[in-house]
Amino acid sequence: MAQVLPAERDLRRVIGDGEGVPDGEVEGLSEDDLLELHRRLVQLRTYDERSLVYHRQGRIGTYAIFWNHEAMQAGSVYALEREDWIFPSYRESAIGLLRGMPASTVLSWWRGHPTGWWNPADWNVASICVPIGTHVPHAAGLAWGKKLRGESACAVAYFGDGATSEGAFHEGANFAAVMRAPLILFCNNNQWAISTPLEAQTAAETLADKAVGYGIPGVRVDGADVLAVYEATREAVTRARAGDGPTFIEAVTYRAAPHATADDPSAYIDPARVEEEKERECLGRYEAYLRRLGLLSDEAAEAVRAEALERMREGIAQAEAEPAPDPALLFSHALASPPASFDQDLAELRRVLGG
Amino acid sequence: MPELSYREAVRDALSHAMREDDDVFIMGEDIAEMGGSMGVTAGMLDEFGPDRVRNTPISEMAIVGAGIGAAIQGMRPVVEVMYEDFTTLAMEQIVNQAAKHRSMSGGQLKVPLTIRTQGGAGWSPGAQHAQQLEGWFVHVPGLKVVFASTPTDVRGLLWSAIYDDNPVMFFEHRTLYGIKEEVPDDLEPIPIGKARVHREGEDVTVVATGRLVHEALAAAQEAEGEGVSVEVFDPRTLQPLDEDGLVASVKKTNRCVVAHEAVTRMGFGAEIAAVVQEKAFDWLDAPIERVGAKFAPLPFAPVMEDYVVPDAADVLEAIRRTVGR
Ligand SMILES: Cc1ncc(C[n+]2csc(CCOP(=O)(O)OP(=O)(O)O)c2C)c(N)n1
Ligand SMILES: [Mg+2]
Numbered sequence: 001m002a003q004v005l006p007a008e009r010d011l012r013r014v015i016g017d018g019e020g021v022p023d024g025e026v027e028g029l030s031e032d033d034l035l036e037l038h039r040r041l042v043q044l045r046t047y048d049e050r051s052l053v054y055h056r057q058g059r060i061g062t063y064a065i066f067w068n069h070e071a072m073q074a075g076s077v078y079a080l081e082r083e084d085w086i087f088p089s090y091r092e093s094a095i096g097l098l099r100g101m102p103a104s105t106v107l108s109w110w111r112g113h114p115t116g117w118w119n120p121a122d123w124n125v126a127s128i129c130v131p132i133g134t135h136v137p138h139a140a141g142l143a144w145g146k147k148l149r150g151e152s153a154c155a156v157a158y159f160g161d162g163a164t165s166e167g168a169f170h171e172g173a174n175f176a177a178v179m180r181a182p183l184i185l186f187c188n189n190n191q192w193a194i195s196t197p198l199e200a201q202t203a204a205e206t207l208a209d210k211a212v213g214y215g216i217p218g219v220r221v222d223g224a225d226v227l228a229v230y231e232a233t234r235e236a237v238t239r240a241r242a243g244d245g246p247t248f249i250e251a252v253t254y255r256a257a258p259h260a261t262a263d264d265p266s267a268y269i270d271p272a273r274v275e276e277e278k279e280r281e282c283l284g285r286y287e288a289y290l291r292r293l294g295l296l297s298d299e300a301a302e303a304v305r306a307e308a309l310e311r312m313r314e315g316i317a318q319a320e321a322e323p324a325p326d327p328a329l330l331f332s333h334a335l336a337s338p339p340a341s342f343d344q345d346l347a348e349l350r351r352v353l354g355g
Numbered sequence: 356m357p358e359l360s361y362r363e364a365v366r367d368a369l370s371h372a373m374r375e376d377d378d379v380f381i382m383g384e385d386i387a388e389m390g391g392s393m394g395v396t397a398g399m400l401d402e403f404g405p406d407r408v409r410n411t412p413i414s415e416m417a418i419v420g421a422g423i424g425a426a427i428q429g430m431r432p433v434v435e436v437m438y439e440d441f442t443t444l445a446m447e448q449i450v451n452q453a454a455k456h457r458s459m460s461g462g463q464l465k466v467p468l469t470i471r472t473q474g475g476a477g478w479s480p481g482a483q484h485a486q487q488l489e490g491w492f493v494h495v496p497g498l499k500v501v502f503a504s505t506p507t508d509v510r511g512l513l514w515s516a517i518y519d520d521n522p523v524m525f526f527e528h529r530t531l532y533g534i535k536e537e538v539p540d541d542l543e544p545i546p547i548g549k550a551r552v553h554r555e556g557e558d559v560t561v562v563a564t565g566r567l568v569h570e571a572l573a574a575a576q577e578a579e580g581e582g583v584s585v586e587v588f589d590p591r592t593l594q595p596l597d598e599d600g601l602v603a604s605v606k607k608t609n610r611c612v613v614a615h616e617a618v619t620r621m622g623f624g625a626e627i628a629a630v631v632q633e634k635a636f637d638w639l640d641a642p643i644e645r646v647g648a649k650f651a652p653l654p655f656a657p658v659m660e661d662y663v664v665p666d667a668a669d670v671l672e673a674i675r676r677t678v679g680r
Binding site: 061062111112113130131132133162163165166167168193194195196200201202267268324325327329330331334341342345348349353 | 384385387388389390392410412413414415416417440441444479480481483484620649650651652654655656657658659662663
């Protein structure tokens with residue numbers, strides 16, 4: 001039995017506050033790395049903000065906003081290799097961008113258009129999971145498969161604080177721990193699950209405490225500190241590749257936006273608290289850090305934003321240019337070998353559509 | 356007679372029962388401050404407090420399982436599963452436990468639990484948030500299954516479900532929450548197992564559930580213009596089924612169309628057709644027509660969703676097909 005230490009209490013931080021709390025640094029990250037991380041944060045932020053507008057224009061369906069969650073996504077993915085698998089929840093819908101997936105693909109996914117169905121095997125990014133926590137066992141199984149095949153890749157499952165209440169989370173975490181599967185359990189603790197606050201979700205003092213029960217390390221990190229997230233994930237990946245099994249990372253942030261576009265948080269969240277949290281949002285904090293290091297000028301920051309906006313404009317144009325899908329797809333993708341009943345349904349549909 | 360929306364009617368029945376009976380309480384995800392994902396329980400927290408209007412962790416299996424635990428001591432909990440798609444996470448509790456406790460205790464244990472849930476297409480929520488799964492549960496001995504389509508029905512039937520000594524799966528349809536109807540001044544319980552004839556007719560009986568009741572009524576209106584008189588028959592409770600009412604209606608009209616939003620193949624409509632042919636074969640003048648969703652996972656894009664789920668036009672076509680024979 002490996003000895004497991006109690007889960008951490010304090011949040012790991014690298015970025016200081018420019019006043020009393022000094023800036024730290026992450027060993028092994030070059031200036032280029034630091035700027036690349038910035039570019040990625042801006043890319044995600046731009047995608048999210050433009051998507052919200054795009055939703056308001058009625059051009060995509062319900063959209064899960066991830067404003068102030070970018071550091072968790074960009075920081076953790078930066079610690080992965082391309083061979084490692086990502087299992088996103090709806091909150092990480094655009095995480096593929098970090099692997100070069102075109103914005104038009106993600107936008108098309110939110111438009112319900114077939115060009116939004118990326119092939120998970122092309123990107124090592126699994127399909128987005130909307131039922132809460134369901135994908136944790138999938139990630140455990142993929143990680144176990146990698147181990148069985150003697151491959152070095154690991155898997156990361158992203159889920160929220162609320163997801164830790166689901167049986168699937170518990171069973172998946174326990175399963176991976178027992179099998180010493182190379183899995184990172186990455187919990188985005190934004191302290192809300194729709195209208196339910198963390199203290200109504202768990203009686204544990206921290207979510208990382210749950211790791212103790214599975215016999216794996218539980219790490220707590222400031223989820224709005226991209227460098228701390230990166231470092232904690234890198235450590236977990238190293239453990240996973242060394243055959244030491246899963247790590248639970250609790251990244252603490254705050255959901256400073258509605259749960260999704262259909263949600264009105266005024267009934268349950270104190271708006272003053274939201275405003276306070278917005279002050280501490282992850283991109284601004286990282287930019288201030290880079291400026292203190294003398295690595296980011298106004299012009300450079302502007303250029304990064306302009307580039308991200310341009311990519312997004314291209315993405316929207318491309319997604320909009322896609323022709324309407326063929327209804328036959330409804331049937332042709334449902335089973336590997338469509339039964340005769342599908343042909344009958346399709347013929348009926350074509351008749352109704354008059355084509 | 357007050358006018359209530361379907362949403363208000365559900366709330367009214369719950370509040371009524373909770374005022375009269377301390378053993379009735381509700382729990383589910385986001386039902387307290389937020390009033391549930393569909394606003395059904397809005398305001399109830401203020402009246403009944405956080406213990407009886409209980410926000411739970413995101414744990415569907417525990418929500419239903421704990422409901423069973425409360426029920427076997429004689430309480431009458433009403434638990435909410437936010438989307439019927441997520442009853443899948445609680446299937447062990449519903450199918451193997453709630454439905455079986457009575458018979459496996461030799462009839463000594465009762466589980467007066469009501470499981471409210473909602474779902475349905477029409478607003479494009481995709482393959483995992485829009486299914487109509489009521490047909491799964493009618494197939495399980497030990498459960499009752501209700502699917503109300505109007506404010507009056509949902510109010511009276513929810514009351515009966517709460518006071519039924521059996522576990523009841525209580526389905527609501529997402530697109531119906533806003534519809535209004537005049538309801539009785541005093542809440543009148545509606546017996547489980549009794550259908551409602553929405554409109555009398557001579558030429559064909561349309562047996563419809565949930566949203567399709569309203570689509571069937573629209574189709575019946577159209578058909579009338581074509582000289583076809585349509586009877587719209589809503590079983591309201593799928594298990595038990597009002598077989599006598601159903602058979603009487605078909606014996607009168609001699610034709611039958613079954614319409615539900617759930618997929619047609621292997622569906623609840625097939626059971627209706629089986630009952631009709633078994634008990635009214637000699638009265639039938641035409642094959643029974645079925646209307647339902649195509650056999651494909653529900654797509655996310657609104658246009659594609661439209662292709663899959665049925666509406667009034669599909670019901671009308673089925674009516675024309677059956678009277679044309
Ligand atoms: C199995 C299941 N139950 C309920 C829901 C409805 N639902 C959607 S998001 C959500 C809250 C999730 O909160 P959390 O896990 O903290 O993730 P966050 O949205 O904060 O990123 C709920 C209850 C669902 N999608 N799946
Ligand atoms: Mg959350």
